[in-house]
Amino acid sequence: MNEFSDDVFDEKKIKKAINKGKRRTIITIVLVSIIVFVGLSIANFAVSVYFSQKAFKQWDAYVRLSTPNGYISKTIDSSGILGGMSHYKISKDMKIKSIVIEQKQYQFGLKPSVLISRGSGGSIGVTGEDWQFAYKENGWREMLFFHPNVAYKKYKNDEDLINRMQGNKIYEVALSFDKPYKQGELPFIELPEMTWFWVNTYSNSQMKTFQQEAKEYDWSATFIRESEALGFSTRNPFTSTSNLEYEYNDFLKLLQASAFREHKNAYNTMKNKKIDDVEILGIVIYGTKDEIAEIMKEPIIKASSLGGVIDNY
Incomplete structure (x- = not known):
């Protein structure tokens, strides 16, 4: 008598077992991918928040030092991979109210976003006949x-x-x-x-x-x-x-x-x-x-x- 059962060579059962194994493998891969994705996203978010807050403190200090009675009044962050870019507004306290005078950007993180800026300047005060003023975005002269x-x-x-x-x-x-x-x-x-x-x-x-x-x-x-x-x-x-x-x-x-x-x-x-x-x-x-x-x-x-x-x- 054959010591192996005929079930061992049942083709349908073999295919069923293989498909079951594939499904388990796919489910495992999907679950692991989801866990890794969520974990990396959380880690990336935490890194971005850390460097964003660090950069804000540095830039706010810079603004307060380089602009009399100036401060960063608003920031909007756009995060990427391990970093990002922050768009911010500079306001000046004019005693009776605050006025937004400029809008700028700064980068932060281990891999900050690429920042491309374009602009052109006027010819005020470059002839030697008047003081070579610089102007803020709202039109005020720098002191x-x-x-x-x-x-x-x-x-x-x-x-x-x-x-x-x-x-x-x-x-x-x-x-x-x-x-x-x-x-x-x-x-x-x-x-x-x-x-x-x-x-x-x-x-x-x-x-x-x-x-x-x-x-x-x-x-x-x-x-x-x-x-x-x-x-x-x-x-x-x-x-x-x-x-x-x-x-x-x-x-x-x-x-x-x-x-x-x-x-x-x-x-x-x-x-x-x-x-x-x-x-x-x-x-x-x-x-x-x-x-x-x-x-x-x-x-x-x-x-x-x-x-x-x-x-x-």
Whole structure:
């Protein structure tokens, strides 16, 4: 008698067993693929969120440092593989309300998205007959600053321009001093709320560069741009008894948080200085024509540069 059952050679049963094995294999592959896909998606999402948040802190610090009273007011992230791109809006606090002044993008992550940007500039101020201004996307002029320890051939003075402007407006004006002042040396009886203080964060090598440029270059291009002037704001009116230590400590934290080399260098210059030893080179103030004019009369004001202008309502 044959020791093997005839069932062993049943072709239908063999095909059935093979198909059953295939189905199990396919189901296993599908389940494993789903698990791997979900796991990778979660991991990619976690990596993107981590780097997005890290990049936001760095860029927000950069904006707050390089734009007086500026901040990132909105971000929209588009994520890719292990990274992405963030579209963000920069707003400026103009004392009575905030205004969106620019929209930009930054990349983040281990494999950030490709960023392609196109644009063209105008010819304003490139002839040497006027100051070589830069303009924000909303049309406002970037403010110009003049270091007290640099002998410039010419200084910006926008007092007449402000006086000629009509209507009830709030003006943003950068005022450069005739010399560096420490907090306790400022001669103002009172400065309005939202005053921004320009701090002397410059190294000896930077000062030599500024002095050489002022000596050799045309007056129309020798000044310190708004993004190169670092400082901090106070929300309260400033008087001779005010203490700016809290605002200064926040300023140092922003210098640390920013990923830009210039800010890291500024932190290394300032980290061992107390607020009483910090030199203030100028201020940015916000107010009506009369309020601005009153402060601009002070003899310590060496230069004035108009920035943003909004309706006073």
